[in-house]
Amino acid sequence: MTGTSLKSVVESLLFVADPPLTLDKLCSILEEYERKDIVAAIDDILADYRQGSRGIFLAEVAGGWQFRSRPENADYLRRLSRTRPYRFSQSSMETLAIIAYRQPITRAEVEYLRGVDSGGVLKTLLDKKLIRILGKKDIPGRPLIYGTSREFLEAFNLKDLASLPTLKEVQELTGHDLLETQEELPLSAGDEQGRVE
Amino acid sequence: MTLSQFADAALFPDSDQTVYTIRTESFEGPFDLLLHLIKKNEIDIYNIPIAAITRQYLEYLDVMQELNLDIAGDFLVMASTLIQIKSRMLLPLPPDEETGEEEVEDPRAELVARLLEYQKYKEAAMTLGQRDLLGRDVFARSFAAPELAESLPEEEPLEVEMFELIEAFQRVLAVVPAATFHEVGAEGPSIADRISEILLLLQGTEAAGFEEIFIGSATREAVIVTFLAILELCKLRMVKLTQAQSFGKIWIIPVMLAAGGDAITEVDIDRDFA
Numbered sequence: 001m002t003g004t005s006l007k008s009v010v011e012s013l014l015f016v017a018d019p020p021l022t023l024d025k026l027c028s029i030l031e032e033y034e035r036k037d038i039v040a041a042i043d044d045i046l047a048d049y050r051q052g053s054r055g056i057f058l059a060e061v062a063g064g065w066q067f068r069s070r071p072e073n074a075d076y077l078r079r080l081s082r083t084r085p086y087r088f089s090q091s092s093m094e095t096l097a098i099i100a101y102r103q104p105i106t107r108a109e110v111e112y113l114r115g116v117d118s119g120g121v122l123k124t125l126l127d128k129k130l131i132r133i134l135g136k137k138d139i140p141g142r143p144l145i146y147g148t149s150r151e152f153l154e155a156f157n158l159k160d161l162a163s164l165p166t167l168k169e170v171q172e173l174t175g176h177d178l179l180e181t182q183e184e185l186p187l188s189a190g191d192e193q194g195r196v197e
Numbered sequence: 198m199t200l201s202q203f204a205d206a207a208l209f210p211d212s213d214q215t216v217y218t219i220r221t222e223s224f225e226g227p228f229d230l231l232l233h234l235i236k237k238n239e240i241d242i243y244n245i246p247i248a249a250i251t252r253q254y255l256e257y258l259d260v261m262q263e264l265n266l267d268i269a270g271d272f273l274v275m276a277s278t279l280i281q282i283k284s285r286m287l288l289p290l291p292p293d294e295e296t297g298e299e300e301v302e303d304p305r306a307e308l309v310a311r312l313l314e315y316q317k318y319k320e321a322a323m324t325l326g327q328r329d330l331l332g333r334d335v336f337a338r339s340f341a342a343p344e345l346a347e348s349l350p351e352e353e354p355l356e357v358e359m360f361e362l363i364e365a366f367q368r369v370l371a372v373v374p375a376a377t378f379h380e381v382g383a384e385g386p387s388i389a390d391r392i393s394e395i396l397l398l399l400q401g402t403e404a405a406g407f408e409e410i411f412i413g414s415a416t417r418e419a420v421i422v423t424f425l426a427i428l429e430l431c432k433l434r435m436v437k438l439t440q441a442q443s444f445g446k447i448w449i450i451p452v453m454l455a456a457g458g459d460a461i462t463e464v465d466i467d468r469d470f471a
Contacts, residue, residue: 018338059335071334086332090225093322101321113318115311116226116271157329170321 006033007041014045020064020154062153063160095121096130096152100164103147104134110146122146130155227275228315230257233360235312242312245305247286251279257360260367263421282308357438357447365447366424369411373420385418391426399436399451407438407447 013029014021023042027035042058042065049057049067059068069077088096091114098113099105110118125131132149136142148161158164234253235242258272285304329335386394399405410427414420427449430436437450 015338066337068331068335068337071329074334074336077336088326090322093326094225094319097322097325098318100325101318113311113314114226115228115275115315155331156325157331157335165321165324167317167321170324171317 006030006037007044010038010041011045014058014065014067017066020059020061020066022064025064059157060159061157062150066154068157091116091118091121092124096125096148099125099131099146100148100152100161101167104137104145105147106137106143106145108143227272228312229319230254230272230360231275231312232316232319233358242309245309247279247283247305251276251283254279256367257363260363260370263370264363264366264424278308357440361440362438362447365407366420369408369414369424370417370420373415373417385416386422388422388426388429391422392430395423395426395430395449396435396451399449402451404448404450407449410449 009030010026013026023035023039026038026042027033030038046058046060046065054070055073056067056069059066094114095110095118098110102109102113107118107122110122122131126133129149129151131146131152134145134147137145152158153160231250231254234240234250235245238249238253240246240250255276258276261272282304331337395410398410407427411420411423414423427436427438431438435452437452438447439450440447
C-alpha cells in the first residue's frame with residue numbers, strides 16, 4: 001500500500017463520481033486508509049493538475065472536489081453540449097447576491113433591499129434549485145426564510161459560503177467606498193434566527 | 198413566407214386592438230432608476246438635488262405610462278417618497294418639544310442609505326456573475342445540470358439598458374410637438390405595418406441608427422407606434438439593439454434568419470400566436 005496507489009485510487013474516484021466528493025465520503029469509501037493520507041493524496045492531485053497544460057483541473061466546490069474543464073476552453077465545450085448557457089437576468093443575480101450575503105432572509109427583507117417586488121424572481125431561483133427554504137421565521141405572519149443551496153455553491157464554483165468575496169472586497173474591486181455594516185433591517189423585528197420546521 | 202408577411206399574419210391576430218401592454222424584466226425597480234439618473238447627471242450621492250432628480254424621475258414615469266408599460270406600484274411609491282422628502286426640506290422644522298433643539302437630520306438620509314445598500318448588492322451581483330459558472334465557463338462530467346442548461350428565450354437581456362432606450366425614445370418624442378387639440382381622424386399605421394416597414398428599411402443594411410428609424414414619424418402617435426414596433430421586433434429577436442458605449446448612440450441591427458440554427462424563432466411564433 002504505497003502513497004502512489006492511494007493517489008491513483010482517489011483520482012479514479014474523483015473522476016467517476018458525479019457530484020463533488022467530500023472528504024467524509026472519500027474516507028468512508030476508503031476505510032482502510034488514514035484520513036491524513038487521503039488529504040495528502042488530494043493535495044498531490046490538486047498540484048498535479050494545477051501545473052502544466054491539462055484541460056481539466058480539480059475544483060474545490062461545495063465542500064468537496066470535482067474535476068472540471070478549464071474556463072479558457074469554454075467556447076469549445078459549449079459546442080459539445082449544444083445548449084446555450086443559462087443567462088441570469090440582472091434581477092435574479094441581484095436577488096441571489098442578497099440571499100447569499102444576508103441569509104437567512106425573508107421575502108420582505110429582499111424586497112426592502114431591492115425596492116421592488118421579488119416574488120417571481122424567488123420562485124425562479126427556487127425552481128432552479130439555487131436557493132432553498134430554510135424554514136419559517138418566528139414573527140407575526142411566520143414568513144418563509146430563504147438561503148442558498150449546495151447547487152448554488154456548485155454552480156458558482158464556490159468551496160463554501162465563506163469563500164464568497166466579502167462585500168468590502170467587492171467594493172474595493174469596483175472602487176466604491178460604501179458602508180460595510182450589515183445592520184438589522186427595520187422589517188425583521190423579533191427573534192433573529194427564529195425558525196421552526 | 199417572407200418576414201413581413203409573417204409579421205402581418207401571425208404576430209397581430211388582433212392588431213386593431215389599441216391597448217398594448219408590454220412587460221419587461223429589464224426594469225430593476227426605482228433604486229436602479231435613481232442610481233441611473235445619479236450616474237448620468239454625475240451627482241454626488243450624498244447631496245442629491247431632490248427637485249431636479251424628482252423631475253427627471255417623473256418624466257421617466259410619464260414616458261413609461263405613455264408606452265403603456267406596466268408601471269409597478271414600487272415606482273409610484275418612490276415618486277411619492279421623493280416628493281415627501283422635497284416638501285420636508287422646504288418646510289421649517291418645528292423644534293423638538295422635549296429638548297427644545299431643532300431636529301437636524303437630513304430628510305434624504307434614509308433614501309441615500311438605502312440607495313447605497315442597494316448599490317452594494319448590485320455590485321456583489323456583478324462580481325458573482327463574473328465567477329467561473331458551471332455550464333457556462335467550466336464543465337463537469339455530468340455538466341448538464343438540467344435546471345441551468347435550458348435557456349429561456351424571454352430572459353435574454355437586451356443589450357441596451359432599458360432606461361437608456363426610454364431616454365432615446367424621450368428625445369425623439371421631444372422633437373414632435375404635442376397635439377393641443379383633439380383630432381378625430383383616420384387611423385394611422387398599425388404596429389404590424391410599422392414592423393414590415395422597419396424590416397424593409399433594414400433589408401440589406403448592417404445597422405440603422407435608432408433615431409433614424411423615426412424619420413417620417415411626424416405625430417406622437419406615429420412615434421409611439423414605431424417605438425412599440427421596435428420593441429416587438431426585439432422580443433421576436435428579429436433585431437438587436439446595441440451601442441458602442443454607455444449613453445452612446447443606439448443601433449438597430451437586423452438578425453438574419455439564416456437556415457438551420459434559428460428555426461427556434463419560428464417555433465416560438467407558432468406556439469405563442471397560433
